[in-house]
Amino acid sequence: MNKPTGFLEHSRQEPDKLEVSKRVKNYHEFVQKYNPKILNEQAARCMNCGVPFCHSGCPLGNVIPEFNEAVYNEEWQKAYQILIATNNFPEFTGRICPAPCEHACVLGINQPPVTIEEIEKHIIEVAFENNFVQPKFSTVKTGFKIAVVGSGPAGLAVADQLSSVGHVVTVFERHEQPGGLLRFGIPDFKLEKTVVERRIKLMEKAGVIFKCNTEVGMDYSIEQLIDDFDAIILAGGSTVPRNLNVEGRHLKGVHFAMDFLSQQNKRMSGVPIKDIPILATYKNVVVIGGGDTGSDCIGTSNRQGAKSVTQFELLPMPPKQRTATMPWPQYAPLLKTTSSHEEGVERIFSIQTKAFMGDVNQNLVGIQTVQIEWIKDEHGKMIPKEIPNTEKTYPCELALLAMGFLHPQYHGLLENLAIDRDLSGNVNAHPKTFKTNKEKFFCCGDMRRGQSLVVWAISEGRECALKVDEFLQGTSSLSSKDGY
Ligand SMILES: Cc1cc2nc3c(=O)[nH]c(=O)nc-3n(C[C@H](O)[C@H](O)[C@H](O)COP(=O)(O)OP(=O)(O)OC[C@H]3O[C@@H](n4cnc5c(N)ncnc54)[C@H](O)[C@@H]3O)c2cc1C
Numbered sequence: 380m381n382k383p384t385g386f387l388e389h390s391r392q393e394p395d396k397l398e399v400s401k402r403v404k405n406y407h408e409f410v411q412k413y414n415p416k417i418l419n420e421q422a423a424r425c426m427n428c429g430v431p432f433c434h435s436g437c438p439l440g441n442v443i444p445e446f447n448e449a450v451y452n453e454e455w456q457k458a459y460q461i462l463i464a465t466n467n468f469p470e471f472t473g474r475i476c477p478a479p480c481e482h483a484c485v486l487g488i489n490q491p492p493v494t495i496e497e498i499e500k501h502i503i504e505v506a507f508e509n510n511f512v513q514p515k516f517s518t519v520k521t522g523f524k525i526a527v528v529g530s531g532p533a534g535l536a537v538a539d540q541l542s543s544v545g546h547v548v549t550v551f552e553r554h555e556q557p558g559g560l561l562r563f564g565i566p567d568f569k570l571e572k573t574v575v576e577r578r579i580k581l582m583e584k585a586g587v588i589f590k591c592n593t594e595v596g597m598d599y600s601i602e603q604l605i606d607d608f609d610a611i612i613l614a615g616g617s618t619v620p621r622n623l624n625v626e627g628r629h630l631k632g633v634h635f636a637m638d639f640l641s642q643q644n645k646r647m648s649g650v651p652i653k654d655i656p657i658l659a660t661y662k663n664v665v666v667i668g669g670g671d672t673g674s675d676c677i678g679t680s681n682r683q684g685a686k687s688v689t690q691f692e693l694l695p696m697p698p699k700q701r702t703a704t705m706p707w708p709q710y711a712p713l714l715k716t717t718s719s720h721e722e723g724v725e726r727i728f729s730i731q732t733k734a735f736m737g738d739v740n741q742n743l744v745g746i747q748t749v750q751i752e753w754i755k756d757e758h759g760k761m762i763p764k765e766i767p768n769t770e771k772t773y774p775c776e777l778a779l780l781a782m783g784f785l786h787p788q789y790h791g792l793l794e795n796l797a798i799d800r801d802l803s804g805n806v807n808a809h810p811k812t813f814k815t816n817k818e819k820f821f822c823c824g825d826m827r828r829g830q831s832l833v834v835w836a837i838s839e840g841r842e843c844a845l846k847v848d849e850f851l852q853g854t855s856s857l858s859s860k861d862g863y
């Protein structure tokens with residue numbers, strides 16, 4: 380086991396980050412690696428609990444105490460094997476996962492939890508450095524052909540799993556390069572695209588075929604898809620953004636966050652930008668929405684040289700510590716200060732946008748707001764109430780709407796397929812079998828569960844692959860979270 384007194388001797392230590400003034404000059408990752416001594420100490424903090432709550436906190440069911448122990452003992456090959464038994468892409472989750480496992484860690488009862496996510500990242504990077512990571516060739520060929528629509532983490536996980544058991548898998552992607560939001564959503568400073576490309580190359584070597592610039596349902600017909608493949612998995616993500624229909628929405632300078640972020644990803648990768656460039660340079664930027672996407676807009680705006688960056692959030696400021704309503708080991712929605720927040724932003728909570736204001740040329744020049752409080756209505760539902768005399772106008776030349784995503788795109792594939800949708804507007808596929816109402820069509824990831832996380836997309840991709848394999852072969856050798 381790990382050092383029995385490790386958690387008493389060592390405190391949690393976050394990895395160093397490049398200082399703000401240096402890192403905002405470029406889009407590179409800036410979180411530094413631990414030195415071997417610190418890594419060993421951090422792994423030593425794991426108590427190897429009899430009931431490891433961390434394990435159940437992870438949507439993938441990562442076998443955390445075992446890989447912590449292997450890291451502590453410097454058994455890197457073993458640590459790598461334990462990690463990839465449940466996670467196809469630890470290099471993604473090790474960088475950008477909000478780490479629900481750490482919220483569930485037993486140490487978290489009265490101490491900061493084990494740095495599980497960082498340890499995961501170190502294992503996979505050591506594995507790459509030592510060439511442990513190899514293409515997953517299959518010795519059997521089943522003769523079945525499978526199409527995956529969408530190359531985000533869900534599509535990549537399903538393809539990786541199904542290819543590893545001998546099926547021929549083709550992944551369709553409408554964008555120029557594969558990766559979904561990992562590629563054209565999440566900024567390079569959180570996840571450098573060489574990390575995504577490294578994985579895609581391995582999958583290609585193993586035989587996965589990627590067909591980019593191909594929108595299924597538009598450039599590739601559904602009839603052809605049904606003729607060409609034995610099973611089809613829809614993994615197209617949740618891509619329709621929530622709008623803010625207030626006065627002045629039409630003004631030049633009001634944009635959806637994803638239009639802004641994907642342009643910067645494309646600039647970094649040398650992919651031509653077909654639309655009018657959206658840039659924060661010399662502008663007062665207001666990001667409307669307090670989540671991950673909003674935070675990514677802040678980091679990108681600061682790197683582009685914004686004059687000021689302000690973030691609006693409709694909800695009140697979350698607590699900094701767990702409260703009685705969020706006991707351990709539940710995920711605690713605490714106030715999150717991301718690395719992008721550290722780089723410079725004014726955060727305003729309980730604020731509502733009333734109108735966008737423009738000049739004679741229809742350019743955005745300001746935003747009218749009001750402060751709100753949250754009260755209960757007669758049914759006990761929390762509703763916003765404006766606080767009198769709190770109206771304010773913020774100067775703003777670029778407003779970025781980062782208020783989440785509603786559901787997948789219907790136009791094209793889903794509309795033509797007449798697929799069943801659930802009450803939220805997502806594809807109605809069974810949460811255990813991933814089957815849709817259409818014969819041989821399955822669905823997983825954000826397209827099924829709604830806007831979520833990379834770790835959930837990988838988890839759904841793995842579980843869906845198992846069901847597709849069983850559908851084709853009657854049985855499957857693929858592992859499942861429940862059966863590991
Ligand atoms: C800006 C931003 C930042 C985020 N940051 C984080 C984070 O830090 N940590 C985290 O865990 N999660 C984060 N998320 C959420 C996470 O990225 C998603 O939950 C995850 O990518 C969903 O994976 P997916 O494979 O289901 O879909 P996606 O990643 O959305 O991929 C779907 C792909 O399908 C393609 N597609 C759709 N329809 C078709 C079609 N008809 N034909 C061909 N291709 C098609 C799309 O172009 C897209 O590339 C973030 C999301 C955003 C928007």
Ligand code: SF4
Nearest residue numbers: 425426428433484485
């Ligand atoms: S809950 Fe925390 S301390 Fe316990 S095994 Fe998991 S990582 Fe280690």
